Amino acid sequence: MVIVSSAFISKALSSPNLKDLRQIHALVITLNLEHSDFFSGKLIDKYSNLKDPHSSLSVFKRASSPPKNVYLWNSIIRALSHNGLSTKALDFYKKLREHNVSPDKYTFPPVVKACAGLLDKEMGDWVYGEIVELGFGSDLYVGNAVVDMYSRMGLLGRAREVFDEMPVRDIVSWNSLISGCSYHGCYEEAVGVYRELRSSWVVPDSFTVTSVLSAFGNLEGVKEGEGVHGFVVKLGVGSVVVVNNGLLSMYLKLRRLRDARRVFDEMVVRDSVTYNTMICGYFNLEMYEESVKMFLENFDQFKADILTVSSILRACGHLRDLRLAKYVHEYMMRGGFVVGTTVGNILIDVYAKCGDMIAARDVFKGMECKDTVSWNSIINGYIQSGDVLEAMQLFKMMMIMDERADHITYLMLVSVSTRLTDLKLGRGLHCNVTKSGFCSDVSVSNALIDMSAKCGEEGDSLQIFNSMESKDTVTWNMVISACVRSGDFATGLQVTTQMRNSGVVPDMATFLVILPMCASLAAKRLGKEIHCCLLRFGYESELRIGNALIEMYSKCGCLKSSLKVFEHMSRRDVVTWTGMIYAYGMYGEGEKALAAFADMEKNGVVPDNVVFIAIIYACSHSGLVEEGLACFEKMKTQYMIEPTMEHYACVVDLLSRSQKISKAEEFIQTMPIKPDASIWASLLRACRTSGDMEIAERVSKKIIELNPDDPGYSILASNTYAALRKWDKVSLIRKSLKDKQIKKNPGFSWIEVSNRVHVFRAGDVSAPQSEAIHKSLEILYSLMAKEGYIPDSREVSQNLEEEEEKRRLVCGHSERLAIAFGLLNTEPGTPLQVMKNLRVCGDCHEVTKLISRIVGREILVRDANRFHLFKDGTCSCKDRW
């Protein structure tokens, strides 16, 4: 009876489904066969194959206990390991050892696999030690399992060692090694092992091919991938789905769309990986329409999973296709798709991108497990849709709910405070960042540097910069830009030098920060060096770099270099032309500026409001009144550009400079917007030059009434009253400036002599070679006096008792010191180039003209407004400045 039943059960066990298996199991129990190691072992195996490891476990527990038969132990360990219960499998291995059962060579592969599944390196090493100790180290199957384990753990060297020590290897050994390399991104190594394999006696199989294809997909230069495609056919694995999926993936990664499409079309059997590979592949190539099309044409052919859905939804985000997003969302819900955290986060982002914040909020509310990304996505959604208040509200909620903010949260919020120039908010965030330890994140610190700078707190920027342990290119760019923004060029230069010495690789932004700094400083030498640097880094053909170079060279006094850069540019936009036109303007080359403007129009470049400022400015500095006015008209009527305050100021300047004072005044009266201090100041300067003190006084009164923020305008008015000797008014203005705690921008000049910049302040006696400078100036004054020069003290603003004292102050204007220093320290005849942060005063202008004749030198002076080239007693500005 028992013998008949055993035979029957043995046969019945050959191919059962789960229902049949349970019946057989019941039969085994009723026949009292459950203590038979043979039947128990069979049942454990069968349950395991049907992915029911818990039933396997209960069979094991009811079997003879403690089991002595290693076969039973092997079965249960295998059942657990194969079904992903790695920890349990390892526990059973330990129990086996405790019961003093001797493992055999069949015990180890599942145990090793369990270690691999847990990526537990220590346990892996321990098990491998046991294997070697018990003498199973040379077994092929055990060895393969170990190679695979180390491969999966990314310990590729260790895997290779074990591989090399194996006395026998087969294709599985090779495949384990190759797939390990591929999986861990060591594509060259994967291909290397593949080549070794090809030159051995072992024949590759479909597993080999699939593993190595994924490596070829990531190696653009290597053409062997194509060979593999042919080889696939030769091996006879051309119809294996997984192999074709590998080919598809490779071709898509290499952007070989036609090949991918051909493989796809010729596939007889496809699986969901096939469709996902196509959908994700198109998505990664930013071919969102194709990705979506692939899904819509085949969504009934396979079961969409998280990969499908995340690609398609993100494609909807890029395409701003709200309808499709909602459709896919619905399709997911209908199909019983569980919206987990990741997919929920994608949905929030997609709805936000498509502008449906209500839908985004609904998804957010409905999510059971929110993570930081969920909060970031919804906050970012509100920021992008312009609802900063709601975004901040959510951030507060996040803090209250003790939800962890990450570096991206802070990055987003800091950029909001930057955009709003909200220093209070920014500083609050800075505190949070410091408290939560994110100040070690470079990008967050960079954002804080930028925020402080744009809120006008250069000091904060520098402090953050100095406290940073690691800095990247953006950090340096930001801090230099902070210095430039606040006018602290000295620190800007220092940081630039540090950056160049630090070995950080500059990017385009670096040059776009440093070049304007060189322009402001007229640091010709540094500018040229930077030009060389950017050639070395290959940025010379960039449009914005070209534009910056034009500006840098023109402001450094090298108009010719500007022109050279301009001529070499392959593409030119409005900014390029504006740069050239402005450059010509600064040098008093109004005709050339007009020609450039016409050229620009001929080249089909549409002018914007800025280029009109440049051209009117150019006309203004060359006395081309009619032409300038014509440009102004053209802007309004032909190009329909509404003039701004700056345009009106330019026109007033244009008229005033040419002494058409009444016309200028008339023009101001017809302005459709209320003229500000800059407009009146232009007129006032003209009155001062022409000596029209009646209008000057009237205009000064207007300026004072406007109470301008810029102290320069008030000082101009004050100087007018000083010239009229109305000292009460002067002291009144001075007092109001003092009350507002505004200090006059101190004037200074600088000159570059033998590669060093020397700075001079008005009346500065501590300057280098001060005595020699004063002595040589005295000599020059006496020579000038012989030519009939009388110092003009109108520019002096203080009510000083002694006329002599006034003269001393005039003599002390910083540009004269710089010029004298230049004369003393260069060979006779060398041209001088002096920079000044304010405008040159009338008396200094006169003096410089005379000096240029007396010493026979060209003196180029760049003031806040333009260039003056002094030569043989005349100036290129033709006294219009």
Add this chain to the structure above:
DNA sequence: CTAGGGTTAG
């Protein structure tokens, strides 16, 4: 009686 390896994704 029993064992080992592959493709999509960030």
